[in-house]
Amino acid sequence: MSLSEAFSREPAFVPYLAAGDPSFEASLAYVEALARGGADAIELGLPFSEPIAEGPTIQEAIVRSLEAGMTPERFFEFVEALDVEVPLVCMTYYNLVYQYGDGDGPRPFVQRAAAAGIAGFVIPDLPAEEAGPLRRACDEFGLDLVFIVAPTTRGERLERMQEYVSGYVYVQARLGTTGARDEVSDHTEESLARIADWEVPKAVGFGIKTGDHAQRIVSAGADGIIVGSALVDIVAQGHAADEDTATVADRLEAKARELKEGALTGARAVQ
């Protein structure tokens, strides 16, 4: 299934986890639990040592995953070992994409990702200005390149991004870094309005924590919701309390259901 198909039937729920947090095996079980809980696509973080767009929750997940031995090659093995049907998006930083393989720019990384079954990329430190080489490699191997629209993105910048984006557009609900919040940002509607005429599906992320948030964001017109830190928190708590993998996986699955339900309720409100 392609990324845009994942959004085509109903509002999509797109969870994020750092691959390999806190261990390769547990993380496989967690991602599969999210799929069972109703994920329509999954963003998998490939940890980078300088994650400048992440708040404390995901920074700590990245440290756990790196300490457990995650590397780009292990990441592709992780993707290959996963038993899920939904499309997988690799979220990472440009240096890892750029360094992979034989020094031929981003192409070897994209080729390997395509072979492993990755459907697309989100690269938070790669604005449209610098994205030419990666966009060309994605086109060559049939992968999508998702861009982030920030609350500050306007005018010409939006047009440039619209040219490059495929799969879905990631609408950043608030300024700042990733992290779960208690309030829904009022930037969301404004940002969605600015890109109302774009053909790609619009997924909102940054700060979503509950089914209620999900519902409000979908009723504001989003085609999907992206949830990271609220799920990573569950992994972190399970790790801290030394709980077994199945218990944490059940909790993730339940949270996924809550979020997906919220999105569906939001969609009914729009109709």
Added chain:
Amino acid sequence: MSTNSFGEYGGQYVPEALMPAIEELTDAYERYVRENEAGFIDEFRQRIRDFGGRPTPLERAEQLSQRYGTDVYLKREDLLHGGAHKLNNALGQVLLAKYMGKDRIIAETGAGQHGTATAMAAAHLDMPCEIYMGKTDIGRQRPNVFRMRTNGAEVNAVTTGRGTLKEAISETMRDWARTVENTHYVIGSVVGPHPFPSMVRDFHALISEEARDQTREQVGRLPDAVLACAGGGSNTMGTFHHFLEDDVDLYAVEAGGSSLSVDEAAGVAPNSASLSTGEEGVLHGSRTKVLQDSHGQIMESHSVSAGLDYAGVGPELAHLVDEGRVQAVNVDDVAALEAFHRLSQLEGVIPALETAHAFGYLEQEQDTLGDLVLVNVSGRGDKDLETVLEETRERDLSIAPDMEIFREVAGGSL
């Protein structure tokens, strides 16, 4: 590829949320700094003179000249207000933030010199200011923490990673991503996304503008070689800029730390020699030479000097090294510590540990640098005294003074 490049280095690799601010800054840089719109540069030059104390002197180092049989001249940036070259850039950027209508300043700091300079400039220009500093650096550069707090700046401890400059930059970028609408990020070296590397260089280019005129006036000719230490490379680029077209050898002296090797498994490079040993990569907004492992993870660097302890380097400097215009060289911790004591004893100038690296190289290569050598004294070393005395004692360096006096008086340590 992006047009904002030095050869293949440079660019703007930052989160989208920051890009509009970076475009706004690029526009302000072009208009105010490059074209002196609204008399910006006139005001900057007046303030860096009256508040900062420019021009700084060029001094003939008599004992060193005798020791090496070569004319050694010192560009005394340690005499700039605050005790390091850092004020040139900090004052320039805080003033620019004012012209841009921003009402809050943030900055990272390693040695604390940039944080101190920014805190001073912010107090001088009446702007609220927050500084991010790694926990390791807070411990080894305490005097500068006192200075920043005394000037009214908030100091935020960064506890991720090894708690040095790399983590402090990442954390300041995160603050900026949250507050970009009213806040300017005063980056402390010629690193980061365009326009920072060019803009920071332009503010520091006063160093070579003066030094070039001063050597011609005082000696009647240009130097054969110019030496500057290089962490991110801001004093380096400032000292080199106006010599780039001349027949003058330029040496960027990096921190060789304890060894030039890397420990891939531990993710540690026990040095900060990104120009000498780094590989092309993307860090903190630009493509440059970076200390990284074979996967592209950034290494933890090491140097006794906090201000050089960084895994990246300015993209323009990386380019000039690739072009062969600048020689990238390095000296290790011990050579820098010895040079610190040597300059203090022979010339009555206590240099910053960062600066001491340039003098370590002068000692090693005294015969090959020509008859007239200019060294940039990027800063003074008061901030380093505790570290230096401790590190020298651990290594039992014979050049160091003993501190018996404390034991005599109080029976205390040292």
